[in-house]
Amino acid sequence: xxxxxxxxxxxxxxxxxxxxxxxxxxxxxxxxxxxxxxxxxxxxxxxxxxxxxxxxxxxxxxxxxxxxxxxxxxxxxxxxxxxxxxxxxxxxxxxxxxxxxxxxxxxxxxxxxxxxxxxxxxxxxxxxxxxxxxxxxxxxxxxxxxxxxxxxxxxxxxxxxxxxxxxxxxxxxxxxxxxxxxxxxxxxxxxxxxxxxxxx
Numbered sequence: 375x376x377x378x379x380x381x382x383x384x385x386x387x388x389x390x391x392x393x394x395x396x397x398x399x400x401x402x403x404x405x406x407x408x409x410x411x412x413x414x415x416x417x418x419x420x421x422x423x424x425x426x427x428x429x430x431x432x433x434x435x436x437x438x439x440x441x442x443x444x445x446x447x448x449x450x451x452x453x454x455x456x457x458x459x460x461x462x463x464x465x466x467x468x469x470x471x472x473x474x475x476x477x478x479x480x481x482x483x484x485x486x487x488x489x490x491x492x493x494x495x496x497x498x499x500x501x502x503x504x505x506x507x508x509x510x511x512x513x514x515x516x517x518x519x520x521x522x523x524x525x526x527x528x529x530x531x532x533x534x535x536x537x538x539x540x541x542x543x544x545x546x547x548x549x550x551x552x553x554x555x556x557x558x559x560x561x562x563x564x565x566x567x568x569x570x571x572x573x574x
Contacts, residue, residue, distance in 0.1 A: 384446060391439055398428055450497075451542060457493040458538050464490060465531075469558065499541040505534045528555060 402424070464486050471478050494503060509530045535554045539546055 384443065387439055387442060391435060394435060395432070398431065402428060454497045454541060457490070457497050458542070460486075461490050461494070462538075466558070499537065501537040502534065502541060505530060505537055509534065528552075528559070531555065 464483075468478065468483070470476075494506065498506075509527070532552055532555055536546055536549075
């Protein structure tokens, strides 16, 4: 199921729900006017029954809508995960090759990044796309060899990781700055200190 189809289905669900609620309101309005024309005791009983029915119908509709929304979000998340995994695998391969002074196959890397960018355009969140686009536009981000040693690149990389995790549903309020980079880069603490002191 492609993303466009899912968006249209979600939009259709909202429209259908709105029309149904409007119809129920019109029906309820006519019922109230009708009840005002009959005896008080009978009107109270009919009103109670009507309210019970309306509340039950609305509860079912809302429950179905939330269930459908949860299913769509789950399907979208399942499509995003392989894209982000492929991207991170490529980033880690790049860092590993640089650390080991292993020559990077530029052609192979370009093919990988082309495929990743294609999938990111479809599935990545706006935050992820914006941050990655900003990183590519930075002169220091053109080559991993130089950007690995720049505080700006690492700061943006940290932001990119956080955006990816947020898109997948993680709550990172307690995740400290550069905690993820600390897992595989040894001198991040020094870069963090330079960020705070403003030293480049």
